[in-house]
Amino acid sequence: MVSIDMSTIIEIFVLIPFIGFAISMMISKKNEDALSATAYLTVGLHWFSISAFIVYWLVAGRPTFDHKYLTLYQNEGYEFFIDLYFDQITAVYLFVGSFLTFLVTIYSRYYLHREVGYKRFFNTILFFYLGYNIAVLSGNLETLFIGWEVLGVSSFLLIAFYRNRYLPVKNAVKVFSIYRVADVGLILAMWMSHHLWHENVTFASLSNYTVVHEHLQTHTLIGVFISLMILISAVAKSAQLPFSSWLPRAMEGPTPSSAIFYGSLSVHLGVFLLLRTYPFWEQQTSVRILIAVIGFLTAFITTGIARVQSSVKSQIAYASVGQIGLIFIELAAGFETLALIHFAGNAFLRTYQLLVSPSVVTYLIREQFYNFSPRARSIESYFPKKMANTLYILCVKEWNLDSMMYRYMWNPLKWLGNKLNFLTVDGVIIFFVPAYLVGMFSFMNKEFISPEIVERLPILFSLIALIMVLKAFTERKITRLSWLLIIMNHLWVALAVSFNENFKYGQPIMYLSGIMFFGIIGYLCLRRLKRFEGNINLNQFHGHAYRHPKISLMFLICCLGVSGFPISPTFIGEDLVFTHIHEDQALLALFTSLSFILDGLAIIRIYARVFLGPHVKSVYEMAYRSS
Numbered sequence: 244m245v246s247i248d249m250s251t252i253i254e255i256f257v258l259i260p261f262i263g264f265a266i267s268m269m270i271s272k273k274n275e276d277a278l279s280a281t282a283y284l285t286v287g288l289h290w291f292s293i294s295a296f297i298v299y300w301l302v303a304g305r306p307t308f309d310h311k312y313l314t315l316y317q318n319e320g321y322e323f324f325i326d327l328y329f330d331q332i333t334a335v336y337l338f339v340g341s342f343l344t345f346l347v348t349i350y351s352r353y354y355l356h357r358e359v360g361y362k363r364f365f366n367t368i369l370f371f372y373l374g375y376n377i378a379v380l381s382g383n384l385e386t387l388f389i390g391w392e393v394l395g396v397s398s399f400l401l402i403a404f405y406r407n408r409y410l411p412v413k414n415a416v417k418v419f420s421i422y423r424v425a426d427v428g429l430i431l432a433m434w435m436s437h438h439l440w441h442e443n444v445t446f447a448s449l450s451n452y453t454v455v456h457e458h459l460q461t462h463t464l465i466g467v468f469i470s471l472m473i474l475i476s477a478v479a480k481s482a483q484l485p486f487s488s489w490l491p492r493a494m495e496g497p498t499p500s501s502a503i504f505y506g507s508l509s510v511h512l513g514v515f516l517l518l519r520t521y522p523f524w525e526q527q528t529s530v531r532i533l534i535a536v537i538g539f540l541t542a543f544i545t546t547g548i549a550r551v552q553s554s555v556k557s558q559i560a561y562a563s564v565g566q567i568g569l570i571f572i573e574l575a576a577g578f579e580t581l582a583l584i585h586f587a588g589n590a591f592l593r594t595y596q597l598l599v600s601p602s603v604v605t606y607l608i609r610e611q612f613y614n615f616s617p618r619a620r621s622i623e624s625y626f627p628k629k630m631a632n633t634l635y636i637l638c639v640k641e642w643n644l645d646s647m648m649y650r651y652m653w654n655p656l657k658w659l660g661n662k663l664n665f666l667t668v669d670g671v672i673i674f675f676v677p678a679y680l681v682g683m684f685s686f687m688n689k690e691f692i693s694p695e696i697v698e699r700l701p702i703l704f705s706l707i708a709l710i711m712v713l714k715a716f717t718e719r720k721i722t723r724l725s726w727l728l729i730i731m732n733h734l735w736v737a738l739a740v741s742f743n744e745n746f747k748y749g750q751p752i753m754y755l756s757g758i759m760f761f762g763i764i765g766y767l768c769l770r771r772l773k774r775f776e777g778n779i780n781l782n783q784f785h786g787h788a789y790r791h792p793k794i795s796l797m798f799l800i801c802c803l804g805v806s807g808f809p810i811s812p813t814f815i816g817e818d819l820v821f822t823h824i825h826e827d828q829a830l831l832a833l834f835t836s837l838s839f840i841l842d843g844l845a846i847i848r849i850y851a852r853v854f855l856g857p858h859v860k861s862v863y864e865m866a867y868r869s870s
Contacts, residue, residue, distance in 0.1 A: 249306075249308050249310075249329070250308075250310045250312075250327075252292075252296055253308065253310070253327050253329055253380060254312065254327070255292070256289070256292070256293065256296075256337070256376055256380060257327070257373075257376055257377060257380060259285060259288060259289045259292070260285060260286075260289060260369060260372045260373040260376055261373050262285070263281060263282070263284075263285025263286070263369050263372075264285075264366065264369040264370055264372075264373055266281050266285075267281045267282065267285075267362075267365055267366050267369050268366055270362070271362075272361065272362035272363075275352075275356065275357075275361055278361060278362050278365045279348070279351070279352035279365060281365070281369075282348045282351075282352075282365045282368060282369055283345060283348040283349050283352065285369060285372075286341060286344045286345045286348050286369075286372060287345050289341050289345075289372075289376075290338075290341035290342055290344075290345045293337050293338055293341050294338065294341075297334050297337075297338060300329075300334065305330075305331065307328075307329070307330045307447070307450075308327075308328065308329040308330070309326065309327075309328050309329075309382050309445060309446075309447035310326070310327055310328075310382070311324055311325075311326050311382075311445075312324075312325045312326065312327060313325040315815060316753075316815045316819075318750075321437070321443075321819070321822055322442070322443050323385055323443065323815050323818060323819075324383075324385070324443060325385075325386050325389075326381070326382030326383045326385075326386050326445050327380045327381070327382050327386070328380065328381065328382030328445070328446050328447060329380065331580075331583070332515070332518050332519060332579075332583065333379055333380060335583045335586070335587060336379040336511075336515060336586075337376070337379055337380070339507070339508075339586070339587050339590050339591070340372075340375055340376075340379065340508050343502075343503060343507050343508065343590060343591070343594050344368070344372050344375075344503055344508070346594070346598075347368075347499045347502055347503045347594070347598070348365070348368065350499055350598055351364065351365070351368070351497075351499040354497070354498065354499055355497065355499070360404055360405075360406075363400075363404070364401075364404060364497065364499075364500070367397050367400045367401050367404075367500075368397075368401075368499075368500070368503070370393065370396075370397045370400075371393070371394060371397035371398075371401070371503075371504070371509075373393060374389075374390045374391075374392070374393025374394040374397060375390065375394060375508060375509075376390070377389050377390030377393065378390025378391055378393075378394065378512060378515070379515065381446075381519075382445050382446055382447065383443055383444065383445045383446060384429065384432065384433045384436065384444075385433065385443060385818065387429075387516070387519075388426075388429055388430070388433070388818075389809045389814075391425075391426065391429060391512070392426065392807075392808055392809060392814075393809075394509055394512065395419065395422040395423075395425075395426065396803065396808065398415075398418060398419070398422060398493070398504060398509060399415045399416075399418065399419045399422075399847065400415075401496045401497070401500040401504060402414055402415035402418055402492075402493050402495055402496045402500075403415035403496075403851070403855055404496045404497055404500065405495070405496075405497075406786070406788060406854075406855045406856070407786060407789065407856070407857055407858060408856075408857065409784060409856055409857060410495055411495040411496065412784055412851050412855040412856045413784075414492040414493065414495045415495070415851065415855075416844075416847060416848060416851050417489060417492055418489045418492060418493050419843070419844070419847050420653070420844050421479050421486050421489045422479065422480070423839075423840050423843040423844055424475070424479045424486075424840060425475070425476040425477075425479035425480045425513075426476075426839075426840075426843070427836045427839050427840050428472045428473070428475035428476035428479065429472070429473075429476045429516075430817065430818070430821055430836065430839065431472040431821070431832065431836055432469050432472035432473050432476065433818060433821065434821035434822065434824060434832065435465055435468055435469045435472070435826065436469055437821075437822045438465065438825075438826040439458055439462055439465050439466070439469065440458065446519055446520075449520065449522045449523050450522050452522065455522060455523060455526075456526065459526065459527075465826065466523075466524075466527060467527060467529065467530065469523070470520075470523065470524040470527055470530040471530070471533075473516060473517070473520050473523075473524070474517075474530065474533065474534060474537075476513070476516060477513035477514070477516045477517050478513060478537060479513070480509075480510070480512050480513035480516070481510055481511065481512070481513025481514055481564075481567050481571075482510060482564045482567070483513070483537050483538065483541045483564070483567065483568060483571065484537055484540050484541045484544065484644075485644060485647065485648065486648070487541060487544070487545055487561070487564050487644055488641060488644040488645040488648065490505055490510065490560045490561070490563070490564055491552075491554070491556065491557040491560040491561060492645075493505045493560075494554075494556040494557065494560055498556075498597060498598065498600065498601065499598070501556060501597050502593070502594045502597035502598050503594065505560060505563070506559060506560075506563055506590070506593030506594050506596070506597045507589075507590035507591070507593055507594045508590065510563060510564075510567065511567065511586050511589070511590060513567070514567060514570050514571070514574070514582065514586055517534070517571070517574050518574065518579060518582065518583070521574065521579060525577065531575045532575070534571050534572075534574060534575040535571065535572050535575035535576070537568075537571060538567075538568040538569065538570070538571025538572040538574075538575065539568065539572060540568075541564060541565065541567070541568035541571070542565045542566075542568030542569050542572070543568075544638075544642055545561045545562075545564040545565040545568065546561075546562070546565040547634060547637070547638040548561045548638045548641050548642070549561035549562040549565060550638065551635065551638045551639050555600045555603065556597065556600060559593060559596050559597055559600065562593075563589060563593045566585070566589045567589070569585065570582050570585050570586060570589070573585060623635070656713065656716065656717075656841070657716075657717050659713055660713045660714055660716055660717025660718075661717055663710060663713060663714040663717070666710075666711075666714040666724075666728070667724070668721065668724055668727075671724075671727065671728070671731070675707070675711075675731065678707070679731075679734065679735070679738070682700070682704055682735075682738050683738065685697075685700060686738065686741050686742060689742065697742060700739075700742055701739040701740065701742045701743065701828070701831050702739075702828075702830050702831055702834070703739075704735050704736075704738050704739035704742075705735070705736060705739040705740075705830075705831050705834035705835050705838070706834055707735050708731075708732045708733075708734075708735030708736045708739060708834065708835075708838050709732075709834045709837055709838050709841075711728045711729075711731045711732040711735060712728065712729060712732040712838050712841045712842050712845055713841060714728055715728035715729045715732065715841075715842075715845040716841045716844055716845040716848070718781060719780065719781045719782050720780050720781070720782070721780070722769055722773075722779050722780060722781055722849060722853060723766060723769050723770065723773075725781065725845060725849055726762070726765060726766055726769060726849060727766070728845075729762075729805060729842055729845055729846060730758060730759070730762040730805070732838055732842055733754075733755060733758045733805075733813075733842070734755065734758075736820060736835055736838055737751040737754055737755055737820070738751075739831065739834075739835070740820050740823050740824060740831075740835075743823045743824065743825065743828075750816070750819050750823075751816075753812045753815065753816050753819070754812070754813055754816025754817070754819060754820060755813075755816070756811070756812050756813070756816075757804050757805070757807075757811025757812050757813030757814075757816070758804075758805055758813055760804065760811070761800070761801040761802075761803075761804030761805045761811060762801070762805055764797065764801050765798055765801030765802065765805065768794050768797055768798040768801060769798070769853070771794060772787060772791060772794055772798075772853070775790075775791065776790075776791075779853050781848070781849065781852045781853075783852065783856070784851065784852050784855055784856020784857065785852065785853055785854070785856065785858070786854070786855060786856045786857050786858030786859075787853055787854050787858065788854040788855060788858075789858035790858065791854075794854075795854040798850060798853075798854065799850055799854075802846045802847065802849070802850050805842075805846055806842060806843045806846045806847075807839075807843075817839065820835065821835070
């Protein structure tokens with residue numbers, strides 16, 4: 244009887260933010276009172292119901308709950324289902340998240356009064372809150388990935404909230420690029436998990452030490468690979484080294500969104516992922532050492548950076564990252580409960596600091612003119628002079644973390660993409676369309692082709708897919724060419740994986756159905772916009788959302804559909820694609836995962852450059868870098 248009641252109640256925890264978001268979308272943007280009331284009543288009701296349920300759960304003896312709700316897709320050997328899970332970790336994250344979001348929505352009602360994007364802000368906050376609840380209540384990696392994707396998109400929208408400015412849009416794209424790395428890390432973990440467990444494994448199953456130990460004893464390297472992919476996702480999401488530089492750049496959004504996203508909740512999702520998968524990697528000593536080393540280096544470096552920041556938001560951001568580094572160390576040492584307490588304390592503190600930061604800055608400015616007296620000694624006073632000066636310069640330059648990301652991660656990709664200038668519209672039609680038809684013919688008649696050639700064709704086709712999206716990522720002239728190359732990338736990926744057994748016709752059709760549907764509508768949106776505006780190249784930010792909000796919204800939906808967001812069958816199709824890549828096809832998995840990373844970046848780059856940014860040319864100097 245208790246389990247039936249609990250299953251209904253936990254389902255309601257997802258439905259409440261979804262209903263609130265749906266109602267908010269239908270309210271007029273001019274009705275500020277209705278928009279804000281819908282937001283804080285939704286979150287307030289959610290917080291009250293969660294608090295009451297947690298009291299009941301504690302009295303009942305803190306039982307662990309796991310329930311399979313809905314199967315979205317199933318075939319022989321594969322099942323994609325929604326599973327919800329409730330335990331101590333879920334209880335803490337739900338309570339902290341609901342309480343802090345409730346405070347922020349009340350604060351935002353007055354903070355954003357008469358702001359042009361008032362409706363857009365509250366819609367995005369409720370959208371974020373829906374994704375947060377799905378992620379925290381998830382009972383398997385697939386359900387977690389749905390919430391994970393919602394959080395990524397809402398992050399981008401909130402950072403780029405002031406979309407008529409250059410820096411917020413630029414930094415939103417930068418943050419999304421790191422989030423895309425985290426997304427693909429999670430996809431690769433899901434891919435290898437299917438080969439390890441031969442099923443869609445739940446977090447409840449991972450709690451069974453005997454079963455996990457038996458699987459890892461015979462598949463040690465696979466276990467390490469899954470743990471490393473989970474770690475990459477957690478490190479990128481929680482802004483640990485080498486990805487720490489994105490967090491202060493995310494502070495370009497409004498102060499309330501900075502508080503709820505990057506001070507308290509979203510930035511701790513990496514910690515949540517490690518906590519949830521702890522029973523899987525706790526026996527892998529090498530992984531635990533790596534987590535501790537990353538946490539220690541992050542805490543050491545970002546604490547120094549925080550001490551020399553001139554911006555209060557950046558100071559709080561780096562201080563928060565340093566504390567999360569300590570939480571990583573606690574997890575590596577096995578102190579799960581301490582990590583949960585530390586998460587709650589850090590979340591409450593950073594939210595408070597960010598919400599009061601505008602007032603505090605005002606007080607400190609006045610204080611330094613009347614009552615300022617420097618401290619006699621600080622911790623740096625005990626260092627040798629040369630070491631103190633060296634550390635100071637390194638911290639002022641933020642240890643060049645941002646430039647290193649560009650130099651070793653994005654610039655090589657851009658250099659390669661610029662070598663592909665032969666990929667014009669005519670070049671695609673003349674060479675790659677016939678090549679694709681030959682590939683289709685080879686697939687339909689592969690029994691007549693040498694097995695050695697058939698074995699190498701998937702790698703060749705996935706490489707062509709990577710070339711397509713690499714050019715789309717670096718294209719600066721013809722926007723519609725970039726969009727077409729993104730669609731062709733998916734076509735080549737589907738063809739590459741089709742050569743593996745059991746990838747039947749219905750599966751690539753399901754994968755490509757969302758791509759083709761949203762791809763065609765997106766292309767028509769770009770074509771219509773070009774007819775109105777003429778110039779929609781990718782050399783600059785045009786800000787066409789100002790004059791064409793409906794086209795902007797429609798194209799954003801198309802971007803989400805093509806990139807595999809959970810509004811189309813492509814979302815399940817991406818997981819299916821990786822499921823059919825064999826565990827010994829490392830090169831195919833590498834090319835496909837790189838394609839998915841660049842695919843998301845190329846898509847969001849098109850949207851940002853065409854629809855976001857200043858819609859008129861400014862006669863004043865413009866900042867091109869965050870403080």
